[in-house]
Amino acid sequence: MPDTNFEPKIIGFFCNWCTYAGADLAGVSRLQYPPNIRVIRVMCSGTVSPHHVLRAFQKGADGVLIGGCHIGDCHYLRGNFMTIKRMRFLQDLLKFTGCEPGRLHLEWISAAEGPKFAETVRNFTEKIRKLGPSRLKLAVRAA
Amino acid sequence: MNKLREKVRNLLKEGKVAGYVGYMMRDSHPLPHFFTKERLEEVDQAIAAPDNARYPLDKLLQQVASRYPEETFAIQVRGCDERGLNELYKWGQLDPEKVVLVGVACNQAQADYCECPGPWTSVIDYGEKCQPVMKSRRVAQIEALGEEEAFKEWLGAFQKCIKCYGCRDVCPMCFCKECSLEHPELMSTGLVPPDTIFQLVRAIHMAGRCIDCGLCEENCPADIPLRVLYKKANEIVKDLFGYEMGVPESGPSPWKMLGEESTLETKPM
Numbered sequence: 001m002p003d004t005n006f007e008p009k010i011i012g013f014f015c016n017w018c019t020y021a022g023a024d025l026a027g028v029s030r031l032q033y034p035p036n037i038r039v040i041r042v043m044c045s046g047t048v049s050p051h052h053v054l055r056a057f058q059k060g061a062d063g064v065l066i067g068g069c070h071i072g073d074c075h076y077l078r079g080n081f082m083t084i085k086r087m088r089f090l091q092d093l094l095k096f097t098g099c100e101p102g103r104l105h106l107e108w109i110s111a112a113e114g115p116k117f118a119e120t121v122r123n124f125t126e127k128i129r130k131l132g133p134s135r136l137k138l139a140v141r142a143a
Numbered sequence: 144m145n146k147l148r149e150k151v152r153n154l155l156k157e158g159k160v161a162g163y164v165g166y167m168m169r170d171s172h173p174l175p176h177f178f179t180k181e182r183l184e185e186v187d188q189a190i191a192a193p194d195n196a197r198y199p200l201d202k203l204l205q206q207v208a209s210r211y212p213e214e215t216f217a218i219q220v221r222g223c224d225e226r227g228l229n230e231l232y233k234w235g236q237l238d239p240e241k242v243v244l245v246g247v248a249c250n251q252a253q254a255d256y257c258e259c260p261g262p263w264t265s266v267i268d269y270g271e272k273c274q275p276v277m278k279s280r281r282v283a284q285i286e287a288l289g290e291e292e293a294f295k296e297w298l299g300a301f302q303k304c305i306k307c308y309g310c311r312d313v314c315p316m317c318f319c320k321e322c323s324l325e326h327p328e329l330m331s332t333g334l335v336p337p338d339t340i341f342q343l344v345r346a347i348h349m350a351g352r353c354i355d356c357g358l359c360e361e362n363c364p365a366d367i368p369l370r371v372l373y374k375k376a377n378e379i380v381k382d383l384f385g386y387e388m389g390v391p392e393s394g395p396s397p398w399k400m401l402g403e404e405s406t407l408e409t410k411p412m
Binding site: 046050051054055057058071078079080081082084085087088089090091092093095096097098099100102105106107108120123124127135136139140143 | 285286288289290291292293294295296297298302323329330331336338339340343344346347350372375376379380382383384397398401402404405407409410412
């Protein structure tokens with residue numbers, strides 16, 4: 001039976017220097033975005049290991065959004081080089097195993113991009129809402 | 144076989160190596176054996192491992208070498224074992240100056256079974272070069288499935304896992320002292336089958352590192368097609384970063400360094 005009251009659960013890993021500050025700006029600018037996202041602040045998006053993403057999916061997240069500084073703007077100079085390597089790899093691996101790679105999204109959002117932050121969260125939430133509950137989550141629940 | 148024995152005998156006799164990690168027939172089983180100068184007569188029974196006898200000699204060598212870091216050792220290698228040594232050099236687990244290769248080329252049947260892209264070694268002391276298999280049929284089979292079908296396929300396999308850690312324990316590339324598969328913050332404990340992500344986590348660690356020796360799959364009591372997963376992980380790493388595992392010329396692993404520039408683009412939502 002399809003879940004008509006499905007509310008996506010989304011985990012956000014946001015870098016302290018850019019995206020988290022962008023979220024802050026979206027807040028003080030009173031921009032509206034859905035409350036489905038649970039934010040975890042990290043010092044650099046490069047600290048987000050694929051383990052954390054997979055763990056989130058395992059624990060029932062329907063989507064994972066990673067936010068970091070634009071390439072070249074990293075507070076630690078090149079931390080986000082690793083972020084994109086990891087996430088692009090993980091997306092391809094999820095695709096191969098049929099784990100819906102679209103549920104993992106990486107976006108560069110600077111501290112000045114409050115509107116972009118709100119829009120990204122809005123779009124991502126809607127996308128996940130359309131996709132429905134994660135295949136992995138349903139399999140875990142059924143087991 | 145004589146050429147191989149002769150080489151080993153000379154290496155040991157001349158003191159070029161302190162020992163040789165190879166195979167010997169014992170009680171009609173081909174088993175790994177550590178040959179030394181003190182028991183030189185054993186070299187007469189040294190063999191090139193037959194196809195179905197495969198052990199993680201690279202792993203045994205790591206143990207010996209860490210115990211005797213000053214000594215040089217010889218080791219029997221196939222194509223996969225040599226790739227493994229090259230990766231281990233890159234990860235600082237072995238010193239290339241202290242390893243002497245005794246190379247064995249695999250035959251066609253073995254190469255076809257493994258879908259091996261490089262079934263020979265840089266030095267061949269036994270056997271002859273055969274045709275490599277450049278494209279894995281098993282990976283293509285999964286790719287041909289739809290995403291939902293692929294998920295069903297993998298889920299079915301993952302749920303057979305009895306969490307014996309056999310894949311990790313036999314793996315010559317798994318040298319970490321602490322393992323994320325046993326980390327209670329990253330993986331649920333006390334569950335069989337384990338978390339669905341268990342094999343995916345291992346696949347991440349194998350990406351660009353798996354030498355495609357296939358011991359994990361042969362060791363797996365649940366017959367999970369691990370090799371297919373790791374072959375694909377390697378393929379992705381090659382496509383994204385141009386990094387080829389086990390090749391000295393391809394430089395350090397992309398996971399080991401940030402890189403001077405970043406050319407990858409984020410995927411559109």
